[in-house]
Amino acid sequence: MAQPHKITMLGTGFIADFYTLTLHNQRGPEQVHMVYSRSEERAKGFQDKWGVPNGSTSLKKAINCPETDTVIIGLPNHRHEEAVIAAAKAGKAVLCTKPLGRNADEAKRMLDAVEKAGVFNGYLEDLVYPPKTLKAIQSVKNGALGKILWVRSRETHPGPHSDWFWDIEQAGGGAIVDMGCHCVEIIRNFVGKGIRPVEAMCWADTLVHPIDAEDHGIGLIRFENGAMGQFEVSWAFRGGMDLRDEISGSEGTIWLNHWLRTGYEMFTSVGQGGYVAEKAEGDTGWLFPVGDEAAELGYTDMFNEMFNCLDNNTKPMETFYDGYVVNAMIDACYKSAESKQWEPIQLEVWYGEESVEHLRSITEIDGKVLLKTEVMPDGKTKQILKDPETDKIIEKIL
Numbered sequence: 001m002a003q004p005h006k007i008t009m010l011g012t013g014f015i016a017d018f019y020t021l022t023l024h025n026q027r028g029p030e031q032v033h034m035v036y037s038r039s040e041e042r043a044k045g046f047q048d049k050w051g052v053p054n055g056s057t058s059l060k061k062a063i064n065c066p067e068t069d070t071v072i073i074g075l076p077n078h079r080h081e082e083a084v085i086a087a088a089k090a091g092k093a094v095l096c097t098k099p100l101g102r103n104a105d106e107a108k109r110m111l112d113a114v115e116k117a118g119v120f121n122g123y124l125e126d127l128v129y130p131p132k133t134l135k136a137i138q139s140v141k142n143g144a145l146g147k148i149l150w151v152r153s154r155e156t157h158p159g160p161h162s163d164w165f166w167d168i169e170q171a172g173g174g175a176i177v178d179m180g181c182h183c184v185e186i187i188r189n190f191v192g193k194g195i196r197p198v199e200a201m202c203w204a205d206t207l208v209h210p211i212d213a214e215d216h217g218i219g220l221i222r223f224e225n226g227a228m229g230q231f232e233v234s235w236a237f238r239g240g241m242d243l244r245d246e247i248s249g250s251e252g253t254i255w256l257n258h259w260l261r262t263g264y265e266m267f268t269s270v271g272q273g274g275y276v277a278e279k280a281e282g283d284t285g286w287l288f289p290v291g292d293e294a295a296e297l298g299y300t301d302m303f304n305e306m307f308n309c310l311d312n313n314t315k316p317m318e319t320f321y322d323g324y325v326v327n328a329m330i331d332a333c334y335k336s337a338e339s340k341q342w343e344p345i346q347l348e349v350w351y352g353e354e355s356v357e358h359l360r361s362i363t364e365i366d367g368k369v370l371l372k373t374e375v376m377p378d379g380k381t382k383q384i385l386k387d388p389e390t391d392k393i394i395e396k397i398l
Contacts, residue, residue: 003311004029008062008092010083011074012037012046014161015097019074019124020050022299030307032072036062059083064090070310071095072124076164077102077171081110084320088113093120093310099181099330100323102172107327108348111320122306122316123323127155127182127243127258128189129298129305136247136254137189145249147359151190152230152246153183156237157279159209166211174213175233176204176337177330183231184329185322187221190247193322194352196224197329197345204337208236219333222342225356240288241279250361258296262288321351368394 007023009016009032016035023030034054037043043055056062063071063086071087073080073096080096087094094114100123101107114121127133140148156179164170165178188197199222204214215236221229243258259277265288266272272283277290278297294300302318309316328347336343363370368385371393375381381398 002029002307004031005070005093005307005310006031006033006068008032008034008036008065008068008071009046009052009074010036010059010062010071012039012042013074016046016072016074017049018294018297018299019072019097019303020046020052022294022303024050025294030303033068034062034065060086063087063092069093073097076162077177078164078169081106084110085113088117088119091117091119093122095122095124095306096320096323097124098126098185098323099172099177099327100320101327102177104324104328104331104346104348106172107320107324111324111349114320120310121320122309123318123320123326124302124306125182125185125318125322125326126298126302128186128318129300129302130258130296131301132256132258133186133189133245133298134301136245136256139254140190140247140249144252145247145254146251147361148191148227148247148249149359150228150230150246150248151187152232152248153186154232154242154244155179155182156232156234157241158238158281159215159235161279166209166213168211168213171213173330173334174204174206174211174217175215175235176202176217176219176333178235179233180217180219180231180330180333181326183233184219184221184229185318185326186245187229187231188322188325190245191223191227191229195227195356196347196350196352197221197229197325198224199342199344200329200332200336201342202333202336204334214337217333217337219336221329221345226359238281240277240281250359259290260288262290262296264289264291321349324349 020032032052035043035046035052036056040057047055070093073083202219204217206215209215217233219231241259245256247254267286276283276287290296306316329345332343332345369388371384373383383396385394
């Protein structure tokens with residue numbers, strides 16, 4: 001039986017709305033019991049909308065509400081650290097939206113706080129929780145793709161919905177910290193979280209918006225076993241939100257298209273009327289509505305797992321440690337964007353494997369190294385082989 005949990009929700013913006021919508025419409029026992037906002041008017045509006053009995057403009061009072069056992073942080077990035085430390089001191093389970101910190105130093109202090117307090121911690125990285133992503137991750141763990149060689153993750157849209165995202169001091173960066181954090185954690189889940197990310201190469205620039213942070217970024221992440229991750233992010237992609245992942249293995253490939261191709265396509269010349277889907281740019285022409293946004297964005301499975309793990313005293317799929325590793329990877333990307341060269345990923349703590357073998361494998365046939373086998377149009381099988389003594393490449397028809 002699921003245990004009931006009463007929640008303090010910190011924040012009343014877009015993400016807090018999505019979180020509360022999900023919580024109040026799924027497992028059943030979880031209810032937001034207290035909400036915090038700097039604005040008394042916004043707190044009251046949130047209470048009325050979601051039937052939340054208590055509200056406060058005091059962060060400390062909201063976190064220390066004696067009737068709640070869990071704190072969910074849906075605040076701007078620059079306020080995560082103070083909220084996490086206060087929740088840990090209060091002995092509450094704490095779940096924090098992405099990114100965990102504005103940088104790895106902040107994330108490490110938050111990780112230290114929850115580990116020292118011994119409280120349950122969950123990193124709310126929703127985009128590793130969509131049902132088809134979870135199924136794809138399990139397929140990879142089952143060996144369906146062999147060794148994972150390359151993972152590419154893309155998130156692009158017309159730009160964030162709140163003012164603080166555009167402020168480099170409050171957010172800690174631009175599109176890379178905002179959306180690259182999603183991408184690199186998706187990459188880690190497919191490559192394997194036990195495989196250490198070792199270095200990053202990144203390009204970042206501000207191509208459209210007159211802001212200090214970047215609105216575009218492309219990055220490469222090299223892992224200790226030779227696997228590569230690639231991310232692409234933009235705050236200036238027109239047409240809605242584009243979420244795609246590609247996983248390439250030695251024995252297979254997975255393509256995931258999450259948003260612009262939702263399986264529901266509609267053309268309207270007069271308009272749908274109202275909200276279509278997150279980051280949709282209009283309600284006329286070709287539209288791609290979403291049947292259940294909370295599920296398709298991973299919120300439903302994410303919160304189910306978080307509270308099931310809290311009930312069972314087990315670790316969730318995403319913890320503050322994962323958030324810390326993500327921040328360290330993003331830090332290296334920003335450093336690379338400045339230096340224009342590969343930069344090491346600095347991890348003060350590493351909980352994964354200490355040493356791993358390279359992905360490359362060698363198959364020998366009669367003393368020759370097999371490079372490829374393929375069936376030709378005439379039905380015959382051809383092998384491409386390399387002589388290890390002479391390095392000569394030869395072909396053989398079977």
